[in-house]
Amino acid sequence: MSEIQIYPGLSDAEFETWAETARDVARQLAATALDRDRANKDPVEELALLRDSGLLGLAAPREFGGAGANLVQALKISRIIAAADGSIGQLIAYHYSNGVWTYILGTARQWEKAARGVGGEGWFQGGVSNPRDQWNEIEHVGGRRFLNGKRTFATGASVAQLITVSLWDNGRRVHYQIPPSRKGISFGGDWDNLGQRLTASGSVTFDRVEVFEDDLLSGLNHYAGDVEQRDGLRVLFSQLIFINFYLGIAEGALAAAADHVRRFGRAWPESGLERAIDDPYHLVLFGRLSAGIAAGIALADKAAALYEDALHAGPSLTEQQWGDLATLIDQGKIIANDVVLDVTTRIFEATGARSTANKYGLDIYWRNARTHTVHDPVSYRAREVGTHLLAETPPRPRSYSQPPKQEGQGLEALPTRKAS
Template sequence: MTTTENRPLTQNWPDAPTTSEGWIARAANVATLLAVDAVERDKGIAAPVHEVQLLKDSGLVTLLGPAEHGGGGQDWPTAYQVIRTVSTADGSIGQLLGYHLLWFWAARLVGTPEQIQAVEEAATTNRWFFGGAVNPRDNDVQVTEEGDQIVFTGEKSFSTGSRVSDVTVLEGALPDGQHVFAIVPSDTPGLSFHDDWDNIGQRQTESGSVSIDHVRVNWSDAAGFVDKKFQPRVYNTLNVPTIQLVFVNFYLGIARGALDQAASYSRDKTRAWLHSGFDKAIDEPYIIDIYGDLTAKLWSVEALADTVALEGKSIHDNAWNVTEQERGEHEVRVAAVKARATEVALEVTSTIFEALGARATASKYGFDRFWRNVRTHTLHDPVAYKRREVGRWVLTDELPEPTWYS
């Protein structure tokens, strides 16, 4: 275990912000606390218990919660900015926050009005932290019916948030193929989280596998079901573009953190090349060019991400009446920014080394973690298929068919 396992991340937080700018500023304060030992925590195996508590204490977990229940009452454009800001310090915690906010929103995506009200009141009031056992690449968890209850049984190879979550979103399929979502306490008997997440990046996301052994849920808690029948609407399919924008923003946050920390190192530690003719590395034209080039590229994708987030706001605001055309056109834009964010984040996190020098590869600086984090998660789904969505729309006006990845 790392020495940071027992270090509480405490601060006397003032009253919750009431504006988007205030929440982004609060996220920056959270990032400052996370940055103190981000390198050390990346090397360890301690569960991010204190980091999740920090997200709760700061109010970020209830950012999207109704104000009447003590939540932030904010929208997705603000949430994306908050995720990006936290990720500048720690990509793992940025991912945890992003996934949490998506699953916090899940009731709105697929639930009935009564379920939405009940879940959001409970989640906001109790500051639940959400995990999700929803990995579509695995064989579906089986859901069977037993009277007024349904029973989930199966395995998922990934369950982000697992051991540090208060509640977990389960997903499985009934015998007729109909998918079912339900929220259960993470300490529910039959729900076993396996401490087997051991990847090169995003090491503190608690994304290990989970076994689901006859976990019972009342039919009334099956999201979107009325009298055991699902009530479909187009907004049900907004989970994919919404979480893809979550991905975009923690990629961009990681890239921003890498670039800012690299620039600080170059100013203070990078030595001019002995044959360069310059006394300071920051006066060398090729180093200036690297930072100028990477910054321009990152700025452009950040701007596109913000624009696409604002475009999506009208869809979230009109959740009960959104059309397939509106949904499809939004997904095309999301696919475009996902492709560019993937490319720029990988470029930034690898190219910074050319401006840092050999000494910067020492493990104590942890510059490699930025690339490892981006490289790990950008393999979530192939970026070529995002470009294909855009290309098909340009050439044939074809809109992406809603799937688990589009």
Template sequence: MTDTALNTPVSSAAPDTRAFDDRWADAPAPTTPERWLERAREVSDILIVDAVDRDRANLAPQAEVRLLKAAGLVTLLGPLAHGGGGQSWETAYQVIRVVARGDGSIGQLLGYHYLWAWAARLVATDEQILAVEELYTANNFLFGGAVNPRDSDLTVTEDGDELVFSGRKSFSTGGQVADLTVLEGVLNGTDTHIFAIVPTDQPGIVFGDDWDNLGQRLTESGSVEIRDVRVPWAAAAGFVEKVFQPLIYNTLNVPAIQLVFTNFYLGITQGAIETASAYTRTSTRAWPYGGDNKERATDEWYLLEGYGQLQSKLWADEAIADRAGAEISLVLHAPREELTERRRGEIAVLIAAAKLRAIEDGLETTSKIYELTGARASANSVGLDIFWRNLRTHSLHDPAAYKKREVGQYVLLNEVPKPSWYT
């Protein structure tokens, strides 16, 4: 992650004229969490207008990424000295949620970007951290990652003062819309894992263009082949004289991204409630055969009860997610050497609980809204299915049953989960 490794030019996406290009050109950059959330809401309001049409077109989200960059959201966590927002993870999690309310796919892209942009702080040396944060913040770069742990690791071989990454990953969120890609592999003949950040636009990174799933269709999460991508040994994150310097802090990547998941699940659910309730107010008809007939659907007691139940659950889920966001934000921004195994585990359990609630209540909501909008709302032209499809797709990322077990072990046995690729 030195200047030599990272200052390779990275080509930008082809321009695509959109009305939002200059939307914030003359606006001062937000300076408080509240202002950043207002900016995120503006982005969300733009995205939600044509989210269904863009989902069906299933094109690489070049314009959507440009929107995130124009709004300043890509560098929200970046240092102020390099033009970044200088905000905390607590704010970043809430921004992810707000953006996902407009488009779950773009909320995921932004959330994954934040995690990979923080990867240097998680595992790199102080010198590498400074280089990476200046690079991505000053250039407004978006991160992607070819790090799916369920696949075989990339193979890393030594060639003099260079490392050569090769292999294939089934999933690489961000894909070709990312400016920088995080690689992870195992040094040949050892069990040593190595992370490195490389420019995406190079011949050795070949995307399969095969992401065509039920939901989260605009996340560029298809396969990628890594063909002899070279980086200097000096770019191996966290290595000093070819030896890794471990910290418990290194393992925060998993709870941090699990809470990213939680927040874009919550955003998707909020989008579902807002979209469905707007339809109910304008298009749903009262039921004329119940014996307690109403003139308007909005007077129907079962609709009022239904929306009340769903929103109450979402508010409760947001409360636990916000608590988890505040707690992990404290340790993410604290000196790296201070984190203990116990504290890390307690935060992971809290995040597991938040994720469980977001999944179960979100899936209930994205299905229940059809009962509250009526049969005509099942028309493809209405597009309510996008919320269930998005949430159902990504909530399969790792089995929720194991998150339940983690919480149960904590409650019954006072045990915290041991760090792994999924805990």
């Protein structure tokens, strides 16, 4: 295991081949995106397309059947896919993120098992880890453990081959990695939201689902450095994947709007022009929106490269380095959030009233962007950056969840439920 290099990276020529593969997949997804969005079905065929193309195994080591891409390259691929279909862009980004989670949380053996499944068999990794669900339902019966309870929301779990389930056990956050086919797991199929409709999101119910010691991701128990800091890298990577598929959606929206103006645009009578593409207001709008996307991508790629350095640094990563990385990712999140909402809203200034017809479906980009950008309040990321700047206090590892509060109890460590 020690000889396997995690995320070594592809050569420029190798990456371009994979990027062209992603662009081909994206063209297929774009051709049917609106119809599939309206059908609101689980993305089984879409994941099969990603699997058959090899993109699911892109970041798995070559020794395990993958391509050996690094995280910068994997996130670029997620942008290409998100530009065509924001839902599937989110899924592939989450898939890469769950691979990082396994690497951080798991033992070397656990990570290898998952990576071999992804690289060699095309597994899709999902998760049941919504931190806003306060869940403390591990039932201990002798030496056996069972998961009980309902999660209101999870993404990609119902179409995955492996899921990471995060919950509380006796006041301690724990993570189990299990197949979603395990007895007692059921999916509500109740995701019917404004956007990101093809992400296989929705509720998950656990009815005495047995888990075993080998399922418990226990790598941090043996970590030689700052465990809180290492675990905090998971949260940072979650924000980093949001940045990238937001920017991908923005790229897709701007490209679709430009195509619409070229094909259907009509010059406004007061302009004195014959072609909509010559309207100076359109030119300025597209120029500014393009610049915003380009700035966001530059920041996203810089943050991804710095993240890889932090991941590889292991115990040698300093508190200051962690804080600098968190600040950079926060800045990227702010920019990506604002850019994608700006682009997906303002394109209609150029495409015009007729472009709001449902047959064109230009609203899909805004619906997807608006749905996910409320995932967590971007103002808290801006506040964190401002605190670093003014108070000279760098960010520290954070969590969006606390041990669940039970009647008559505070947030202290909770006792494990025991069955008689």
